[in-house]
Amino acid sequence: LQEKLRKSDTLNIVGELAAGIAHEIRNPMTALKGFIQLLQSSIEEDHTLYFNIITSELARIESIITEFLVLAKPQAIQFQHQDIRKIMSDTIDLLNAQALMHNIEIDCHYPYQLPNAFCEGNQMKQVFINMIKNAIEVMPNGGKIEITIRYDEREQMIHTMIRDEGDGIPPDKIAKLGEPFYTTKERGTGLGLMISYKIIKEHRGRINVESEVGVGTTFHIYLPIQNG
Numbered sequence: 001l002q003e004k005l006r007k008s009d010t011l012n013i014v015g016e017l018a019a020g021i022a023h024e025i026r027n028p029m030t031a032l033k034g035f036i037q038l039l040q041s042s043i044e045e046d047h048t049l050y051f052n053i054i055t056s057e058l059a060r061i062e063s064i065i066t067e068f069l070v071l072a073k074p075q076a077i078q079f080q081h082q083d084i085r086k087i088m089s090d091t092i093d094l095l096n097a098q099a100l101m102h103n104i105e106i107d108c109h110y111p112y113q114l115p116n117a118f119c120e121g122n123q124m125k126q127v128f129i130n131m132i133k134n135a136i137e138v139m140p141n142g143g144k145i146e147i148t149i150r151y152d153e154r155e156q157m158i159h160t161m162i163r164d165e166g167d168g169i170p171p172d173k174i175a176k177l178g179e180p181f182y183t184t185k186e187r188g189t190g191l192g193l194m195i196s197y198k199i200i201k202e203h204r205g206r207i208n209v210e211s212e213v214g215v216g217t218t219f220h221i222y223l224p225i226q227n228g
């Protein structure tokens with residue numbers, strides 16, 4: 001138990017440190033991107049290859065930061081009763097362009113009436129961003145992401161499902177999800193789910209994964225409607 005505790009303490013410190021760094025990297029990144037574009041349009045020699053590498057490396061840094069975006073903002077953490085439908089539709093607005101670029105359609109269903117969830121809005125947005133990003137990345141040839149939000153009366157929880165048509169996850173790998181640095185992607189970070197699991201745990205909610213290899217994956221996120 002001691003060992004376990006120590007491990008999770010370390011994880012918190014690492015998380016906070018990484019979040020702080022991510023925040024600090026943002027501004028210089030924006031400047032870099034701007035000046036590289038200026039440079040590209042002002043020199044005559046063809047350095048397309050170099051510029052492509054620079055641009056793709058910058059995009060990589062940016063995607064790593066995006067996974068920390070919310071935790072990185074030094075803003076007050078505010079737990080409130082909030083409409084998950086609104087948080088989800090804001091998230092979809094944010095990612096829709098990226099999805100369309102990959103030929104992916106995001107559908108979202110929810111009932112007309114839905115209790116509010118007790119949650120931290122920015123953190124929930126972070127969870128949704130990380131999961132929808134994963135869904136996009138797992139369908140390189142396009143497909144559909146189906147999101148359903150419902151109220152589970154028996155559990156008194158808001159139940160959000162995010163389903164993709166990707167390759168699925170082998171049963172023996174499911175337990176690895178949420179482990180820091182677990183990734184099967186050539187250029188993955190293995191941090192997105194770790195952060196998401198941590199956020200949901202802190203909300204006293206839970207995440208279940210249902211997956212079939214070759215068919216797709218559904219992430220189920222349960223969030224309490226009550227405080228405590």
Ligand code: ADP
Nearest residue numbers: 134138168183184185188189190191192193217
């Ligand atoms: P990353 O996306 O950087 O790899 P994540 O923590 O977001 O890190 O995800 C960890 C791993 O979990 C992924 O590399 C992938 O193997 C698996 N995974 C997550 N979401 C999905 C999904 N929707 N379908 C299939 N595998 C997934």
Ligand code: MG
Nearest residue numbers: 130134192193
């Ligand atoms: Mg990811």
